Amino acid sequence: MRFMEPLAIRTEGLTRTYRKPRKRRWWSKPKPDEAEARDFVALDQVSLEVRSGELFGLLGPNGAGKTTLIKILTTLLAPTSGSARVDGLDVVTEAHQIRPRINMVSGGESSGYGILNVRENLWLFARIYGVPTAVAQERIDKMLGVVGLTEKATSRISHLSTGQRQKMNFCRGFITDPKILFLDEPTLGLDVTSARAIRTFVKDWMKERPDRTLLLTTHYMAEAEELCDRLAIIDRGKVLACDTPANLKRQVQKYPIYELSLAPGHRGWDGVDKLPDVHQVTTTTTPTTVELKVSLIEEPAIGAVVQSLVTGGGRILTMKKVEPTLEDVFIELVGHGLTEDEGPKG
Ligand SMILES: Nc1ncnc2c1ncn2[C@@H]1O[C@H](COP(=O)(O)OP(=O)(O)OP(=O)(O)O)[C@@H](O)[C@H]1O
Structure with a gap:
């Protein structure tokens, strides 16, 4: 029997379909095969393994299914079929046990309570996770320093710029010290210096403790290459390749x-x-x-x-x-670059 490394994430045949809204046609009944035609497959038989301690990347164009996958793994969305386990626990039947062990930050989100200030928002979130106040304050101070928001600690979040809000949300991901962290486009739209600071922090955070696992989605090839131990290239709900950046590049060269x-x-x-x-x-x-x-x-x-x-x-x-770049790998597998306009999809 093969030696099994502890798996932080494991999906098997994971599929998620969304039902397209149907135009109301009160004068005619839907035909029998119409219900099936209305199902849109956002994730199609995805089988992935992420080892404990890995910084794993999901790379794919808009609409590839990355967020859908992250939502399932963070127990926010149920799979249609197949299975997913996070830290050995089933995302459907053991969701309650998964939640305290994970955290998720989405680069584009603007969550938080506008009437609270930055520190209060982060503290509230830490308390919801059961982090003691003193520990929370220490982590908040550290994280605000990392993203350069120390001076905004007492500003209401409704007074923050979009980028500053995003940085605050990034802090939120780390103050609960999760075992498995999901970062969905953490540097999206941030200035070069802030993005660099975030990447450096992410690398250091992973080095600090070998049992931490991080799953990252990004559109930035250089970011994927710099940060990820392994990558899955995903398009139209399917995983097209999964390997280390170096091995993926070797495949195309x-x-x-x-x-x-x-x-x-x-x-x-x-x-x-x-x-x-x-x-x-x-x-x-x-x-x-x-x-x-x-x-x-x-x-x-x-x-x-x-x-x-x-x-x-x-x-x-x-x-x-x-040397070939990850962009070359992506083009070879997907047929176009990651940043090209893909046009409408069926
Ligand atoms: N609630 C929903 N109802 C119907 N279709 C949806 C829903 N959420 C997502 N989809 C569709 O599923 C597909 C995958 O979406 P998803 O958000 O997972 O992609 P993504 O890879 O995260 O894209 P992006 O990089 O643009 O965030 C898309 O075609 C999207 O239109």
Whole structure:
């Protein structure tokens, strides 16, 4: 039997459908197959395992089903079929035991009581979770410092900007010290410095205790790459791939690729594509350089390429190995970039 690592999250064949609102047609009865046609599958047989201690990412375009998955895992929404366990507990039958162990923050949400100030809001939330006042105050001070909201501690939240409110909500996720934390787009719309501070804090928070687990959704590829131990790429309710960022990138890079910039004037690159273990060579001429993109069947062949270029009279200005990005992985799997307008979906 395989050694089983403790799983923080496990879903099996998890499916969630939403019923599309039907136009009222009082003059005709619905046809028998209409009810089925009205069901929209937001999550389709999702089977995922997130290990305890992992910082796991969900990457997908708008409408992919990320929030639906998070809502099910945080016991806010029931699955239509399949199962989901959080910290070993079933999200439907053991929801009460799951709730004290988790917390969730959604980047776009603007929750909180407008008449209370920032500190009062956070304190109230901590108390609901049973955090003692002294501990809560200490954590609130720390978190407000992390997001740069210390000066706003006594401001009513109705007087905060959207970004400041989002930062307050981010703090809310951590003051209960959850075992499993769900962050839905935590840096959405935040300025660069604040987003960086949040990413640094998230990484440190995970390092602090090895039994903490964090599930993050993000649209920002660089953020996913920087933070996540493993990622699931999700589109139209289905998981298309799940692995470490490095392994996902390896999947799309079939051959190592080098980019070389050459001084114009010599045709030193002629014949490079005929060298052993060279898969493909493309050249692009710019006003000041000739750009060569060389893909290799075996990486050591780069030595012979350089040699051939130099002997042929070519002058190499720069040379670098090109790594695929998560965006490349995403495009390969989903068929378009994450930030492109997807247009209407069926
Ligand atoms: N309450 C609902 N009723 C009907 N359809 C819904 C409902 N909630 C979500 N959907 C649909 O389910 C699909 C998945 O939505 P979900 O919010 O999970 O996506 P998402 O990946 O979180 O998207 P985003 O990145 O835009 O937040 C979408 O097509 C959405 O329109």
